[in-house]
Amino acid sequence: MSFFSELNRRNVFRVIVLYVISSWVILQAADVLSGILPVPQWTGSFVFLLLALAFPMVVIFSWVYEITPEGIKREQNIHPEKSVTHLTGRRLDILIGAVAALAIVVVIVDRVVPEPHEVVESSEATDPVESTDPQHSVDEHSIAILPFDDMSENGDQAYFSDGLAEELLNLLAKLPELKVASRTSSFSFRNVGADISTIAAELGVRYVLEGSVRKQGDRIRITTQLIDAETNFHTWSEVYEREQNDVFAIQDDIARNVVSALQLVISNQSKTMLSRRSTDDIDAFEAYLRGKSFLRMSPSEETLASAEANFHKAIELDASYADAHAGLCDTYRERFQVTYDMTAFESAEAACNRALAIGPGESSVLISLGQLYRLSGQDDRAEQNFLSAI
Numbered sequence: 105m106s107f108f109s110e111l112n113r114r115n116v117f118r119v120i121v122l123y124v125i126s127s128w129v130i131l132q133a134a135d136v137l138s139g140i141l142p143v144p145q146w147t148g149s150f151v152f153l154l155l156a157l158a159f160p161m162v163v164i165f166s167w168v169y170e171i172t173p174e175g176i177k178r179e180q181n182i183h184p185e186k187s188v189t190h191l192t193g194r195r196l197d198i199l200i201g202a203v204a205a206l207a208i209v210v211v212i213v214d215r216v217v218p219e220p221h222e223v224v225e226s227s228e229a230t231d232p233v234e235s236t237d238p239q240h241s242v243d244e245h246s247i248a249i250l251p252f253d254d255m256s257e258n259g260d261q262a263y264f265s266d267g268l269a270e271e272l273l274n275l276l277a278k279l280p281e282l283k284v285a286s287r288t289s290s291f292s293f294r295n296v297g298a299d300i301s302t303i304a305a306e307l308g309v310r311y312v313l314e315g316s317v318r319k320q321g322d323r324i325r326i327t328t329q330l331i332d333a334e335t336n337f338h339t340w341s342e343v344y345e346r347e348q349n350d351v352f353a354i355q356d357d358i359a360r361n362v363v364s365a366l367q368l369v370i371s372n373q374s375k376t377m378l379s380r381r382s383t384d385d386i387d388a389f390e391a392y393l394r395g396k397s398f399l400r401m402s403p404s405e406e407t408l409a410s411a412e413a414n415f416h417k418a419i420e421l422d423a424s425y426a427d428a429h430a431g432l433c434d435t436y437r438e439r440f441q442v443t444y445d446m447t448a449f450e451s452a453e454a455a456c457n458r459a460l461a462i463g464p465g466e467s468s469v470l471i472s473l474g475q476l477y478r479l480s481g482q483d484d485r486a487e488q489n490f491l492s493a494i
Contacts, residue, residue: 111167114166114167115166115192115196116163116166116167118196118197118200119162119163119166119196120163120166121200122196122199122200122203123159123162125200125203125204125207126203127155127159128207129203129206129207129210130151130155131148131151131152131155132210134147134148134151135148171192242304242308242309242310242334243283243308243309243310244310244366245281245282245283245310245366245368246282246283246284246285246308246309246310246311247276247282247283247284247285247309247310247311247312247313247330247362247366248284248285248289248290248303248304248307248309248311248312248313249269249270249272249273249276249284249285249290249313250269250290250291250293250294250303250312250313250314250315251265251266251269251290251291251294252265252266252268252269252314252315252316252317252326253265253315253316253317254316254317255316255317255318255325256317256318256319256320257320261317261319262397263393263394263396263397264317264319264390264393265316265317266291266393266397267392267393267396267397268317268326268351268355268393269315270287270396271355272313272355272358272359273287273290274468275355275359275377275378276359276362278374278377279363279368279370279374279377279378280371280374281368281369281370281371281374282363282366282368283309285307285308285309289307290307293306300312300314300331300333300336301333301336303333304333305333309333310332310333310334311330311331311332311333311339311365311366312330312331312333313328313329313330313331313358313362314328314329314331315327315328315329319348322347322348322349323345323346323347323348324344324345324346324347324348324350324351324354325343325344325345326343326344326351326354326358327341327342327343327344328341328342328344328358329341329342330361330362330365339365339366340361340362340364340365342357342358342361344357348386349386351386351389352381352384352386352389356378356379359378360378363378382425382426382427382428382463383418383422383424383425383427383428384422385421385422385425387421388417388418388419388421388422388425388428389418391414391415391417391418391421391428392414392415392418392425392427392428392431394410394414395410395411395412395413395414395415395418395428395431395435396411396431398410398411398414399411399431399434399435399438403438403439403441403442408435408438408439408442411431411435412432412435412436415428415429415431415432415435416432418431419432424462425462426459426462426463426466426469427459429455429456429458429459429462430455430456430459430466430468430469430472432451432452432455433452433453433455433456433459433469433472433473433476434452434472435452436448436449436451436452436455437452437472437475437476437479439452440452440476440479440480441479449476449480452472452476453473453476456469456472456473456476457473460473465492467493468493470489470490470492470493471489471490471493473489474486474487474488474489474490474493477489
């Protein structure tokens with residue numbers, strides 16, 4: 105009992121309690137800072153090791169030494185009547201209380217404040233990319249359409265080659281019997297140098313369609329090849345050398361050959377979708393593709409004006425061109441998003457409604473209209489259009 109009494113008199117117990125609480129607070133601080141500062145992962149373990157090694161030395165120090173008005177002295181050199189351990193004990197009690205209060209605050213903050221979750225944002229609303237986990241089987245009827253290479257002499261036909269690939273993607277995506285990777289996902293592999301198997305695994309598809317376009321005067325040469333990523337062999341390939349006016353027939357032929365190569369059994373409704381065209385005017389189609397290329401650029405007054413001019417040109421050539429009206433809707437929506445000018449909102453709404461009047465139930469137009477209403481704070485109308493698109 106006298107030994108414990110002496111431990112109490114020399115404030116050893118108080119020092120132990122203070123050290124333990126302080127060490128816990130230090131470890132919490134180290135854990136937080138290690139997530140902010142560029143420090144090694146073992147930093148927290150290293151701090152804990154240092155605190156553990158220092159513990160016996162702190163206990164021994166509190167037993168052997170005493171803090172006096174004249175400084176730190178060995179306990180055996182101090183006359184009992186001159187000892188001030190009782191005053192030191194009171195100071196330690198206050199310090200313990202303060203540190204304990206700090207520890208309680210840390211616990212409350214840790215329990216009450218939710219941890220931030222990492223959010224991945226996308227610049228476009230896209231379909232989710234399939235899991236690349238090898239344990240997840242890849243759908244046999246799934247495909248990704250890569251951006252077609254521009255093989256023209258001047259290299260100035262990227263708008264046409266990209267547009268052609270995108271039109272094929274949108275056409276095949278309308279078939280419920282086929283899973284098609286989104287444009288944003290597929291086109292992200294432009295010029296990355298990855299092999300087909302890697303691209304297919306990343307996108308979670310079985311087949312990959314790639315190709316190239318070469319325009320020279322009124323002639324067009326389109327090369328396409330469908331690759332089975334599982335075997336890495338060509339399933340189908342074709343070279344088309346025709347007049348530019350035949351581009352629509354080429355599109356139809358590529359889509360039909362893809363369906364045939366994948367041995368898809370499609371409904372009569374899907375067959376009708378494959379043969380449906382938005383326009384038969386090649387000049388309107390080319391103006392539309394130019395407008396889409398400007399619309400994909402970072403929005404500015406110049407790019408939006410160029411997109412608008414090309415969509416208007418397409419509509420002048422073919423007033424029933426639903427996709428061109430939808431392009432105008434997207435252009436005005438982008439302008440409204442930048443300027444919040446109600447004139448742009450009204451123009452976008454009118455263009456979307458014209459597109460829906462020509463092609464009722466077109467999901468891409470319903471999405472554009474939904475995004476427009478969402479931007480303007482009309483959440484109920486936005487939800488209605490999104491649900492209709494789904």
